[in-house]
Amino acid sequence: AQTVTQSQPEMSVQEAETVTLSCTYDTSESNYYLFWYKQPPSRQMILVIRQEAYKQQNATENRFSVNFQKAAKSFSLKISDSQLGDTAMYFCAFIKYNNNDMRFGAGTRLTVKP
């Protein structure tokens, strides 16, 4: 079974600085997808970024980028120029190719301080 581990239950960062959230996963699959979701206090789950395992290039979405290390089974999220609105729970998620069973990590609570 696939497992997703987020080893940082809580993190904080000063506004405008950069922060990296860690995620590791365990799988024997070679083709899969990884995601980061954000859950602000409003509790809405918002897709931040996704990465296909077969792509070597790291995904980027504006201030959000990932460092995908397939051999190490690591998928970290970097948030640049942190904003107060980035304060939220961040969930790393894994899904096998052609499968609908998404597995989530336990989440990292990020607080952006003014």
Place this chain on the structure above:
Amino acid sequence: DTAVSQTPKYLVTQMGNDKSIKCEQNLGHDTMYWYKQDSKKFLKIMFSYNNKELIINETVPNRFSPKSPDKAHLNLHINSLELGDSAVYFCASSAQDGVVAQYFGPGTRLTVL
């Protein structure tokens, strides 16, 4: 233009009651899901429906029953509610092949007294 909607957003009820949560998506997706998020924020899949067929059932008590009248709707009915059912329930949808992300509704906070 809400993509995935759920009603109600809040539900407070007494133990032993039966309740339903409704979900609708207008994304044209073929697969819909129900997740439970517990008090520690852990998200776990409960059900998945693909074109009105159940394809995942993660050892959820049979008091929980998903009902899909069509591929745009997936409702969750809960019988004989228990205190431990208190949680936030999320509906989500995705394209059939699962290679794109799942898109979530706003969640329903269920409180059982």
